Amino acid sequence: MTYTTRALTPADAPAAAALHALGFADPWSEASFAAQFADPAALTLGHLEDGAVIAFALFRDIAGEADLLTVATHPARRSQGLARALLIALTQTLAARGTARLTLDVAEDNAAARHLYASLGFTEDGRRKGYYTAGRAVPVDAVLMSKSLQG
Numbered sequence: 001m002t003y004t005t006r007a008l009t010p011a012d013a014p015a016a017a018a019l020h021a022l023g024f025a026d027p028w029s030e031a032s033f034a035a036q037f038a039d040p041a042a043l044t045l046g047h048l049e050d051g052a053v054i055a056f057a058l059f060r061d062i063a064g065e066a067d068l069l070t071v072a073t074h075p076a077r078r079s080q081g082l083a084r085a086l087l088i089a090l091t092q093t094l095a096a097r098g099t100a101r102l103t104l105d106v107a108e109d110n111a112a113a114r115h116l117y118a119s120l121g122f123t124e125d126g127r128r129k130g131y132y133t134a135g136r137a138v139p140v141d142a143v144l145m146s147k148s149l150q151g
């Protein structure tokens with residue numbers, strides 16, 4: 001598997017939005033990604049193959065706490081460690097710049113993402129009842145998770 005890894009820019013917004021639409025029932029727009037990728041508080045990393053974005057992750061880092069806003073891997077390329085590599089690299093960057101804590105939320109029924117986050121050291125802090133509704137007949141809880149980068 002040969003791919004390159006780099007930060008995404010507003011020029012990558014169409015590719016990011018297209019990939020996001022393959023993974024989420026309520027995908028973000030190109031304009032949302034363009035704004036995020038231009039925001040100095042955002043930290044992004046993507047894997048690209050033959051010019052196409054095959055996986056990317058986006059944190060928002062404010063006041064020492066970075067929230068994982070989204071992460072997605074192309075359906076044909078899942079379970080190959082692509083998201084794990086992105087999250088490890090981004091965590092290293094955030095730790096080096098002094099970020100104290102990472103946070104995220106994940107749908108209770110998202111087994112792959114929950115497995116990935118737990119294996120990277122995220123632990124559950126609480127729940128937001130019935131938070132996820134898009135594309136679902138029955139609302140699903142958000143599981144709130146965090147990981148300390150200190151000590």
Ligand SMILES: CC(C)(COP(=O)(O)OP(=O)(O)OC[C@H]1O[C@@H](n2cnc3c(N)ncnc32)[C@H](O)[C@@H]1OP(=O)(O)O)[C@@H](O)C(=O)NCCC(=O)NCCS
Nearest residue numbers: 023071072073078079080081082083084106111112113115
């Ligand atoms: C979640 C997501 C980003 C993971 O991307 P990925 O590149 O496949 O992730 P990785 O291969 O690095 O790791 C996935 C892990 O989950 C495991 N996994 C996959 N499906 C699983 C399932 N149904 N149950 C439990 N674990 C599962 C894989 O085996 C792998 O673990 P391992 O490294 O210990 O073998 C991808 O599934 C995706 O894009 N989903 C749609 C969007 C989404 O849900 N994003 C997260 C929102 S919080």
